[in-house]
Amino acid sequence: MPHYHAYDKSGSLKTDVGTLTFDSLVNDMADLRKAGAALGIVNPTLIDIGNSANGRPILALRIGKNPANRVLLVGCHHAREWISVEVPFLVGKYLIDNYKATPSTRKEKIINHLVDNAEIWVVPMFNPDGHLKTMTSGEHMWRANTDSVAFAKNTPIDREIEKTPYHTGTFNDGTDDFDFKCYKIAPAASGTTKTETEIVAAGVYEGVDLNRNYAVPTGPVGSKSPPWGTETSDESTTADQIAGGFFEIYNKTAAPVGAMVESGWNLTTSKSPLPSPDTFCGPSAGSEPEVQTMDALLKKGNFKSAISYHNFSQLLLYPDDAATHTETQFLGRGMKKLFKNQKVKYSYESGSGLYPTSGDSMEWAWRVHNVVNYTIELPPTNADAVANNWAFNRLPESKIQGVFESNLPVALCAINCAIANFTPPAPIKNKSGRVIRTPHNCWEEFKGWTP
Ligand SMILES: [Zn+2]
Incomplete structure (x- = not known):
């Protein structure tokens, strides 16, 4: 049974989520690098892609022989998301363990085809500093990296909100009634905003959300995914409750009637310009x-x-701006069918379908580098997270292998379709032009695939 990895610790460790047995990622990556080098499919000198904020190498494996078709499998932007380390690691291990000098079975030939015709970069723990922090007492929910961000003096940060509330209501605190108003966060350029200023106290703050820090440029007109630096919020409203955005509370029956008694921000899912929330950009x-x-x-x-x-959540997300991009949708629908074929449900939707963010890796990789790319939110489902208390790093290690197995065909198809340029194969016709056979799509090869 696979264990969870710690960056450079192994053995039994006491954590907030219990005493667990961890494997060292540093050691296991070194073993894989050695095994892959012996097969001539892994670059033995490539150890990492660079260093984290606190100087830890961001470990990588470069598997394969054809740099014209590069594929990236990256895990753990967010420190507490432990299972996200294990899936890319195990996919990399699978490719190395199953590459054959002389392949004979259909599966062996397909694995060799992937490795011989692509260059797969496996980066299982993108945030090693944050991940290590989740092993320390009281910190298992840490999300960001552990960079130190200094504010030399008290710093005002302006936030633009719409002038007109989008949601209003009344509540009673047991004695008096209060009115409240909720305002959407709005881009300053809209011209219909007012400015609220927050003061960040001078000091050194720890942690930046790596998945809010990417320099996402402005997208096309109508794009739901804003550029870096734009604040977004989950504006779902429930009657009589303060919803997302900026809120104000006024006395309705207490004296002085009409006076504002409280205001603040209700931003649970957005990026934040303030350095204490764990979504600090x-x-x-x-x-x-x-x-x-x-x-x-x-x-x-x-x-x-x-x-x-x-x-978590079991989602397969594509970049907003790639909603009508043929290759992205061709591969994404194939991946979705492979999950279904494995009898697991991953909802297929655009990134902003989940909630709008700015500065995330997916929109950035698409807009800046033109990479056909997806975010996969691994198990548990929301229902399992609630019912079993399995959120983030509480998924039992007995589940690791199953999560890997249902994701393996999806990862392999992302490699195969990159090699095939995401093109559906042409049907094979006879002399009179009648279709006699339609070859497998680049993703159909992986239906019913088991390790
Ligand atoms: Zn995450």
């Missing part, structure tokens, strides 16, 4: 060493497809 676009490292990697070029693993 950082002091500037692309400020974090991890994010700069990813940029340098993709600048090598030829990255045809990529999967960034997160958890």
Whole structure:
């Protein structure tokens, strides 16, 4: 049974989520590198893609023989998302363990085809500093990296909100009634906003959300995914409750009637310009060493497809702006069918279908580097997270193998379709032009695939 990995610790460790047996990622990656090098399919000198904010190498495996078809499998942007380390690691291990000098079975020939015709970059733990922090007492829910961000003096940060509330209501605190108003966060350019100023107290703050730090440029008109630096919020409203955005509360029956008694922000899912929430986007676009490292990697070029693993919710997300992109949708629908074929449900939707964010890797990889790419939110489902208390790093280790097995065909198809340029194969016709056979799509090869 696979264990969870810690960056460079192994054995029994006491954590907030119980005493668990961990394997060292440093050691296991070294073993894989050695095994792959012996087969001539892994570059033995490539150890990492760069360093984290606190100087830890961001470990990588470069598997395969054809740099014209690069594929990226990356896990653990978010420290607490432990299962997201294991899936890319196990896919990389699978490719190395199953590559044959002389393949004979159909499966062996397909695995050799993938490795011989692509270059697969496996980066299982993108956020090693944050991941290690989740092993320390009281910190298992840490999400960001552990970079130190200094504010030399008290710093005002302006936030633009719409002038007109989108949701209003009344509540009673047991004695008096209060009115409340909720305002959407709005781009300053809209011209219909007012400014609310927050003061960040001078000090040094720890942690930037790496998946809010990417220098996402402005998208096409109508794009639901804003550029870096735009604040977004989950604006779902429930009658008589304060919803997302900026809120104000006024006395309705208590004296002085009509006076504002409280205001604040209700931002649970957005990026934040303030350094204490765990979705802090950082002091500037692309400020974090991890994010700069990813940029340098993709600048090598030829990255045809990529999967960034997160958890949880069981979702297969594509970049907003690629909603009508033929290749993205061709591969995405194939991946969705492969999950279905494995009898697991991953909802297929655009990134902003989940909630609008800015500065995330998916929109960035698409807009800046033109990579056909997806975010996979691994198990548990929301229902299992609630029913079993399995959220983030509480999924039992007995589940790791099953999560890997249902994701394996999806990862393999992302490699195969990159090699095939995401093109459906042409039907084979006889002399009179009648279709006699339709070859497998690049994803159909992986139906019913088991390790
Ligand atoms: Zn995540």
